[in-house]
Amino acid sequence: MSQKTTIRKLAELVNTPVEKLLEQLSEAGMPFKDADEEVTSAQKVKLLGFLRRTHGRADAAAETSEAPKKITLARRKVQEITVGGGRNKQTVDVVVRKKVTLVNKGQAAGGDKAPVDDERAEALRKLEESRQRNLEEQQRLAEDDRRRAEEAEAERLRAEEEAKRLAAEAAEAAASASVEGEAPAARKPGTHGTPHAPRAREPQRDDRGAKSPKPRGSHAMVAGVEDDDSTSKFAGQLHLSAADRARRGATRGKPKARRAVEQSRSGGGEHGFQRPTAPIVREIAIGEAITVADLAQKLALKGGDVVKALFKMGVMATITQSIDHDTAVLVTEELGHKAVRADADDAETELLAHAEEITGEQEQRPPVVTIMGHVDHGKTSLLDYIRRTKIASGEAGGITQHIGAYHVETDKGVISFLDTPGHAAFTQMRARGAKLTDIVVLVVAADDGVMPQTKEAIQHAKSAGVPLIVAINKIDKSDADPMRVKNELLESEVVAEDFGGDTQMVELSAKTGAGVDDLLDAISLQAEVLELKAPVNGRAAGVVIESALDKGRGPVATVLVQQGTLEKGDYLVCGVQYGRVRALFDETGSQVQSAGPSIPVQVLGLSGVPDAGDDFVVVADERLAKDVAQQRDAKRRESRLVAAAGNRMEDIMAQMGAGSEQQVLNLVVKADVHGSMQALRDALTSLSNDQIRINVIGSGVGGITESDAQLAATSKATVIGFNVRADASARKVIEGNGVDLRYFSIIYDVIDQVKQVASGLLGVEIREEIIGIAEVRDVFRSSKFGAVAGCMIIEGVVRKSKPIRVLRDSVVVFEGELESLRRYKENVDEVKEGTECGIGVKAYNDVKAGDQIECFERIEVQRTL
Known part of the structure; x- marks a missing residue:
C-alpha cells in the first residue's frame, strides 16, 4: 500500500463498500466527509484496532502495542535483458537481491505506534525508489550493450563487404595474368599435360612475423594475393568466377536458419512483435449508420466489448444491429478513439468529376x-x-x-x-x-x-x-x-x-x-x-419518368434525356440500379439507336427496376456504374435499417398508448409500374385512423410471385394486384393457405374495397336512439300492476317492446322495461305523440308525478373509415 491512500482506494483494497468503510471510520472516532480524503497510516492502525476490539479480540491493544523491534525485508527480482545483436545476441538473467533491516526506534524509546508506522512507510517508500533506480540503471546498461553490439555488427558487415571487394579484385588480377601468359606459382601434376612434380615451398612470413597460410586443395595460393588474409578462403576455388566466389564467401560461416527462427519466436528480429508503449488512438470513419460488428472491426476490438460499452451507455444493441452516426461516435470516443465522418461518396465524387468532363456546346432543344x-x-x-x-x-x-x-x-x-x-x-x-x-x-x-x-x-x-x-x-x-x-x-x-x-x-x-x-x-x-438549350454531344444524363417489370423483357425504365445523347450500348447508373443499354424504344414501340435532349425513350438492360424520379447518367465503364450503384444501395439500406428500428419503437409506444382496441389490416400491393405502386401505397396508408391501422407490409412492381404469396400467408395479409396477375406457383400458395387475393385496374375501386374490408374488421357499433318521451301527470295504484303512471306522450312514440328509462330532474333513476301500455282500458303496442296513456313500469313502483319516461332502442351501426 502506498503512502498516500484515499478512502475509496482503501475500500477497493479491502473489498469493502465505501459507505460501510466511512461508517466504520466514524465509529472508530475518525469521521470523514468525502471518500476521496486521505487516510494516514496511524488512522489505518487505529481502525484496525477498533475492528479487532469490535470482533471480540480482547488482546488487540496488547498486540498492537507489542510491535516487533526489528523488521528485515528481503527482495529478489529476476529480469531478462537482451545484450548484443545479430549472431552475438544473448539473453542474460539479471537477479537483484536486496535486504533491508528496519529498527523500531519509537518502541525502544517508549513512543506510541503512529511514528513507528510512519517511519516504516518512509523506509518502504525509499526502498521502492532505490529499486526503481536500480531497474533504470540496468535498463540503461542493457541499452548501451545493445548499441555497442549493433555497432560491432555493422563493423563486421563492413569488413565482409571489404573482403568481397578484395576477392573480386584478386580474381580479376588472376584472370588477366593467365591471359598474358604468366604461369601460376604451382600447378597440379597432369592438369595441363606437365609431368613435373610440385615444388615444395617454404612457409613465408609476413611483416608481423606470422606464417602465411599453406596451400589448400589441389591448387596453390595465387601469386600476389597469397599474403592477403581476407582472400585466403578463396584458395583452391580459382576455377570459379568472381561472382560465385563472392556468393560462397558471403554464405560461408553464416548461422543456421534455426537460429533466425528462434530469434523471431523470442520476439526480436525485424518481424518480431513489439508491444506498443502507449495506447493506440485510431481514427474511425463512420457513415450515417454502421453495424456493431463493422464498428468493432474498425476499432480492432471484440464485438462483445462494443456491445458492453453500448450497454453501459444505455443502448440495447446486438452485434448485428445497426446504430446511427451519433451513437457510433459516442461509443467510439468512450472507447478512447477518434471518430470522423466517413467520406462515403468516393464513387459519387468520381462520378461527379466524370460528369463534369462531358459538358459540351449548348444547342437548341x-x-x-x-x-x-x-x-x-x-x-x-x-x-x-x-x-x-x-x-x-x-x-x-x-x-x-x-x-x-x-x-x-x-x-x-x-x-x-x-x-x-x-x-x-x-x-x-x-x-x-x-x-x-x-x-x-x-x-x-x-x-x-x-x-x-x-x-x-x-x-x-x-x-x-x-x-x-x-x-x-x-x-x-x-x-x-x-x-x-x-x-x-x-x-x-x-x-x-x-x-x-x-x-x-x-x-x-x-x-x-x-x-x-x-x-x-x-x-x-x-x-x-x-x-431552351442543352449540350447534345457527350454522355447522356436525365431522369426516370416511369419504370416497370416486363415478364419477357425484364426491367423497363421510361427515361427523359435532359442532356447529351443516349445510345445503344452505353453503360449507365440509375439510382441504385446499373446496366448497359441493350435496346431503346420510342413511345410507339419502335426501336431506335439514340435519343437526344428532351426525348423520352424506354431503356432495357438495367439490373433492376429503378424508382420513378431517379436520375440516370451514362459512364465510361461498368466498374464505375457498379461501384456507384452498390454504394447508394448500401447507404439506402443503412438508412432503412435505422429508420425501421425507430419505427418499430414508435409502433410499440403507439400500441402501448392506444391499447389493444386498434385493429391492423395487412396488405401486399403489386402494381404494373412503380408510380402506380407508390400512389396506391400512400393512398391506402392514409386511410388509417385510431380504430384501424392499414399496414402495407410488401409492395413491388411486376406480377404476384410465390414469395409475395408466402409473405401474405404468414402475415395474414390481403394481396392486391393492380393491373398484374399471380403466376401458377403463387396461385397454388394462395389457394392452399386461403389468402385473400383481389385484382383491380382502377385506383378508386382499390380504395373503396379496402375501405369496405377495413370496415368489416372494425365490426359494428351499438348505438342508442331515443324514440319517444312520456311525461308522468299522475300515478294510480293497481292491485295487479302496482303503480301505474298516467302519462302524456310529449315527443316521438312509445313502444311496448322497447326498453325505458325513468328520469327525475333530468337524472336517470331507473332503467328497465315496460310491463303494460294501455290506452283507456285497451292494451296497445305503441302510443304516438300528443296522446295520453297508462304506463306500468316493471319492477319499479316509485314513479312520481313530474317524472319523464324515456323510451329508446338499440341499433347496430357498421363502423366505417
Missing part, C-alpha cells in the same frame, strides 16, 4: 410540356388529338393512371409531352411531372370549372417555377362557360392576359380540334421566350 388538371377534364383526349391516336380509349375506366411520355413532330417543331393522372391519389406523379417539365399546360373543363386537382396542379407549377398555360377545354358543350373558369382562376392568383395578367389562356375542344393549333402556337411562343 425541344420543350418538355406537362399536361395537368383535374380528372376527366380531357387531358389525354387533348394529347390524343395532337398525336392522332386513340390513347384515351385504352385507359382503364377512361382515366389515366400512369405518366405517359411522348414526343410529337408538329408544324411548330418537335414537342415532348408528359401526360399526368388527375386522380387525387397521384399527387406525387403530378409533382414529379412538374419538376421535369419546361412548360405546364393546365387543362380545365369549361363546363366543370376549377376543381381540387386543378388547384393542386397550380401549386405544383408555382413551386417548380414553371410557366403556366391554361387550356379551357370542352367549349363545344352547351353549358360551357370559359369566363367562369377565368374568374375562378383568379382565386388561385392565375390572371389571364385578357385581365391584364401574364398567363396565356386558350379556348379549345379536344373533341373537334378547335383551338388546338392556338395551343401549339402558345407553347412554341413560350419555348422561344425560355430559350
Whole structure:
C-alpha cells in the first residue's frame, strides 16, 4: 500500500463498500466527509484496532502495542535483458537481491505506534525508489550493450563487404595474368599435360612475423594475393568466377536458419512483435449508420466489448444491429478513439468529376410540356388529338393512371409531352411531372370549372417555377362557360392576359380540334421566350419518368434525356440500379439507336427496376456504374435499417398508448409500374385512423410471385394486384393457405374495397336512439300492476317492446322495461305523440308525478373509415 491512500482506494483494497468503510471510520472516532480524503497510516492502525476490539479480540491493544523491534525485508527480482545483436545476441538473467533491516526506534524509546508506522512507510517508500533506480540503471546498461553490439555488427558487415571487394579484385588480377601468359606459382601434376612434380615451398612470413597460410586443395595460393588474409578462403576455388566466389564467401560461416527462427519466436528480429508503449488512438470513419460488428472491426476490438460499452451507455444493441452516426461516435470516443465522418461518396465524387468532363456546346432543344388538371377534364383526349391516336380509349375506366411520355413532330417543331393522372391519389406523379417539365399546360373543363386537382396542379407549377398555360377545354358543350373558369382562376392568383395578367389562356375542344393549333402556337411562343438549350454531344444524363417489370423483357425504365445523347450500348447508373443499354424504344414501340435532349425513350438492360424520379447518367465503364450503384444501395439500406428500428419503437409506444382496441389490416400491393405502386401505397396508408391501422407490409412492381404469396400467408395479409396477375406457383400458395387475393385496374375501386374490408374488421357499433318521451301527470295504484303512471306522450312514440328509462330532474333513476301500455282500458303496442296513456313500469313502483319516461332502442351501426 502506498503512502498516500484515499478512502475509496482503501475500500477497493479491502473489498469493502465505501459507505460501510466511512461508517466504520466514524465509529472508530475518525469521521470523514468525502471518500476521496486521505487516510494516514496511524488512522489505518487505529481502525484496525477498533475492528479487532469490535470482533471480540480482547488482546488487540496488547498486540498492537507489542510491535516487533526489528523488521528485515528481503527482495529478489529476476529480469531478462537482451545484450548484443545479430549472431552475438544473448539473453542474460539479471537477479537483484536486496535486504533491508528496519529498527523500531519509537518502541525502544517508549513512543506510541503512529511514528513507528510512519517511519516504516518512509523506509518502504525509499526502498521502492532505490529499486526503481536500480531497474533504470540496468535498463540503461542493457541499452548501451545493445548499441555497442549493433555497432560491432555493422563493423563486421563492413569488413565482409571489404573482403568481397578484395576477392573480386584478386580474381580479376588472376584472370588477366593467365591471359598474358604468366604461369601460376604451382600447378597440379597432369592438369595441363606437365609431368613435373610440385615444388615444395617454404612457409613465408609476413611483416608481423606470422606464417602465411599453406596451400589448400589441389591448387596453390595465387601469386600476389597469397599474403592477403581476407582472400585466403578463396584458395583452391580459382576455377570459379568472381561472382560465385563472392556468393560462397558471403554464405560461408553464416548461422543456421534455426537460429533466425528462434530469434523471431523470442520476439526480436525485424518481424518480431513489439508491444506498443502507449495506447493506440485510431481514427474511425463512420457513415450515417454502421453495424456493431463493422464498428468493432474498425476499432480492432471484440464485438462483445462494443456491445458492453453500448450497454453501459444505455443502448440495447446486438452485434448485428445497426446504430446511427451519433451513437457510433459516442461509443467510439468512450472507447478512447477518434471518430470522423466517413467520406462515403468516393464513387459519387468520381462520378461527379466524370460528369463534369462531358459538358459540351449548348444547342437548341425541344420543350418538355406537362399536361395537368383535374380528372376527366380531357387531358389525354387533348394529347390524343395532337398525336392522332386513340390513347384515351385504352385507359382503364377512361382515366389515366400512369405518366405517359411522348414526343410529337408538329408544324411548330418537335414537342415532348408528359401526360399526368388527375386522380387525387397521384399527387406525387403530378409533382414529379412538374419538376421535369419546361412548360405546364393546365387543362380545365369549361363546363366543370376549377376543381381540387386543378388547384393542386397550380401549386405544383408555382413551386417548380414553371410557366403556366391554361387550356379551357370542352367549349363545344352547351353549358360551357370559359369566363367562369377565368374568374375562378383568379382565386388561385392565375390572371389571364385578357385581365391584364401574364398567363396565356386558350379556348379549345379536344373533341373537334378547335383551338388546338392556338395551343401549339402558345407553347412554341413560350419555348422561344425560355430559350431552351442543352449540350447534345457527350454522355447522356436525365431522369426516370416511369419504370416497370416486363415478364419477357425484364426491367423497363421510361427515361427523359435532359442532356447529351443516349445510345445503344452505353453503360449507365440509375439510382441504385446499373446496366448497359441493350435496346431503346420510342413511345410507339419502335426501336431506335439514340435519343437526344428532351426525348423520352424506354431503356432495357438495367439490373433492376429503378424508382420513378431517379436520375440516370451514362459512364465510361461498368466498374464505375457498379461501384456507384452498390454504394447508394448500401447507404439506402443503412438508412432503412435505422429508420425501421425507430419505427418499430414508435409502433410499440403507439400500441402501448392506444391499447389493444386498434385493429391492423395487412396488405401486399403489386402494381404494373412503380408510380402506380407508390400512389396506391400512400393512398391506402392514409386511410388509417385510431380504430384501424392499414399496414402495407410488401409492395413491388411486376406480377404476384410465390414469395409475395408466402409473405401474405404468414402475415395474414390481403394481396392486391393492380393491373398484374399471380403466376401458377403463387396461385397454388394462395389457394392452399386461403389468402385473400383481389385484382383491380382502377385506383378508386382499390380504395373503396379496402375501405369496405377495413370496415368489416372494425365490426359494428351499438348505438342508442331515443324514440319517444312520456311525461308522468299522475300515478294510480293497481292491485295487479302496482303503480301505474298516467302519462302524456310529449315527443316521438312509445313502444311496448322497447326498453325505458325513468328520469327525475333530468337524472336517470331507473332503467328497465315496460310491463303494460294501455290506452283507456285497451292494451296497445305503441302510443304516438300528443296522446295520453297508462304506463306500468316493471319492477319499479316509485314513479312520481313530474317524472319523464324515456323510451329508446338499440341499433347496430357498421363502423366505417
